[in-house]
Amino acid sequence: MSRIIGLDNELHRLEALSPSGYFLGMHIRFTSPLITLRTYSQEWQDHYTANVYVVRDPLIAWAFSKKGVNRWSEIKIPDPFNIMGQAAEYGMKYGVAVSCGPLGSRSIGTASRNDREYNDEEMAEVKRLVEYLHEKTEPPESLTxxxxxxxxxxxxxxxxxxxxxxxxxxxxxxxxxxxxxxxxxxxxxxxxxxxxxxxxxxx
Incomplete structure (x- = not known):
């Protein structure tokens, strides 16, 4: 997995909070993130990509309609393709989603685990980390x-x-x-x- 220079501590902390993996799409513009980081299993990533779930994912839909943090179980957006149910089969039963930044440069983060729901303190920490990474990966306006x-x-x-x-x-x-x-x-x-x-x- 690639890293972002100077932000290893924050990424290690996010990884520790995400025993079943995390996803970061930073500064999404014209439907594509400028930086993408993920630690979900390769099997899930392959399955997700092959089925083009990015345009059907209720977490992505929520993140573009809201800002803040929420447990996956509390996001009430239709999931006709049962993406969340399939994610659970790959070991991602519980999770949180974070959305921050303006629509033209939205950053989305998800963190997951297999054993229990995230508590409020863990949710707040995931939110803080994603918002910090969003701020620190703001693209420069120019180069010399x-x-x-x-x-x-x-x-x-x-x-x-x-x-x-x-x-x-x-x-x-x-x-x-x-x-x-x-x-x-x-x-x-x-x-x-x-x-x-x-x-x-x-x-």
Whole structure:
């Protein structure tokens, strides 16, 4: 599972609260999250994707109609495909859903367990974590010209030495620019930074 640089503590805490897995879709724009993280079983993810449940999921429907936190069992949205019943068969009997942010940049988080309902304190903590992650993954409005140039050349397929030569800087200076771009985009690798920059329409 990929991570978001600088937010390991929060993700570890969310993981501890989600023994049957969690899902995070951060800053959903034009139906697609800019960042997606999930720890649900691969079998469930494959089943969910194969059946295109994302457009039928009552939790997603709730999250786009409400903001806040709720137990899955308290979300009274029709589930004609019995997605929640199937989730229980995969070990996700109980859960909470969190929705935050404006409709144009909504973040959704779900956390699940197999043994009991979440108590109020656990619900509040999951909500706090999702809201914190939403805030910390807010896409930057821009990159510096130096960051854009460095990422752009690597995105175009140039090796570090060639990109540095094109910019008239040393290879170590290029690496500094790439590192600063990765940090600004909360990316662990340059490839991930390039993809996020494209998703954010910064490249």
């Amino acid at each position: 010209q130096a960051q854009q140039e460095a990422l752009g050349l690597i995105a175009a397929g140039h090796r570090h030495a060639e990109a540095a030569a094109r910019l008239g800087i040393s290879e170590s200076a290029l690496k500094v620019r790439l590192t600063s771009a990765r940090n600004r985009l909360l990316a662990r690798t340059t490839a991930e930074a390039i993809q996020r920059a494209k998703d954010y329409r910064l490249l």
